[in-house]
Amino acid sequence: MVNPEVIPAGHGVGLRLRRGEQIRLIDPHGGQSGDLLAFSHDGAERLSNGCTFDYGGKIYLSTGDVLWSDRSNPMLTIVADAVGRHDFLYSSCSIEMYRMQYGVTEYYANCYDNLCSAMRELGLEPAPLPTAFNFFMNVEIAADGRLIIAPPKSRAGDSMILRAEMDLAIALSACPASGCNGGGATGPLAFEVIR
């Protein structure tokens, strides 16, 4: 692995991928989840969990599975995955969520704002934000449909690789929600682009 770029705890980053390039998402210390949002290069197509669930016929994604756009085109294919459990159900954490669920009264870093900022730095208007792919986030679905957020299965150094199936704008956020990250302090993530 050559020189992965760090996403500091609670921060986000934007980057562009050309079709065929790959991105490795790394959990340096383990137990940390992140959000990945993908738009087509011009923002005309956006990541869609609903199309991904429909065309893949499954709710849990891992190696070999495709993330689809809201206009039914493949955006990313998971080509390697050391973790094996990710979430694609939950909306990104937001300042409103921290107010309601954590009792926060001041500003609090959140994936919604991180992803919006990253997309705007790439020249794209993000709102209204679709559901991001919450990599390493571990959500269990009970038989009656109740959802339980469990600690990520990722251990220190674990990673997954996704291949771009079209030219993409990508936003990443190291999730600041302790509830999604095993309950303790939240940490950084890292990534590298494989060209």
Add this chain to the structure above:
Amino acid sequence: MVNPEVIPAGHGVGLRLRRGEQIRLIDPHGGQSGDLLAFSHDGAERLSNGCTFDYGGKIYLSTGDVLWSDRSNPMLTIVADAVGRHDFLYSSCSIEMYRMQYGVTEYYANCYDNLCSAMRELGLEPAPLPTAFNFFMNVEIAADGRLIIAPPKSRAGDSMILRAEMDLAIALSACPASGCNGGGATGPLAFEVIR
């Protein structure tokens, strides 16, 4: 029930609800699913399955459950439900979906276009379309996350009632996908507004 309005098979309709008003969604003949999309009156907030899953802590919604907006405000509360099983995972059927999954080559009526047209008739720009609440659509989630679209549990005359928690623009579509409606010919839906 006073004079419910029919949504013909494969068609859509738009309407406005004021806060506190209720809408009854009716399956006149049974086994038919539909799509409901809700925007705030000015289009600034939009229905969000991701926020609904997060704040409700469940994937299956029924009486007492709230449908939330993408800015974390309650939009609709389910106040009665004779059916008890609805989907909030699948993106609306689209012309691209009919081409890929049904082999359609000509135009085919679809919920995506129906919902977009209905919102535009109300003066709102719908794209990019969020995931609609797929009422009466019956999706089973296997333990490994595989998704199975089963026939709706709705029988002739069954209905559900939702109460508006803010002033809303609503789009409805009687889903033309035979796969979501037990495999046979798709039928009409009906609704009435309770003021």
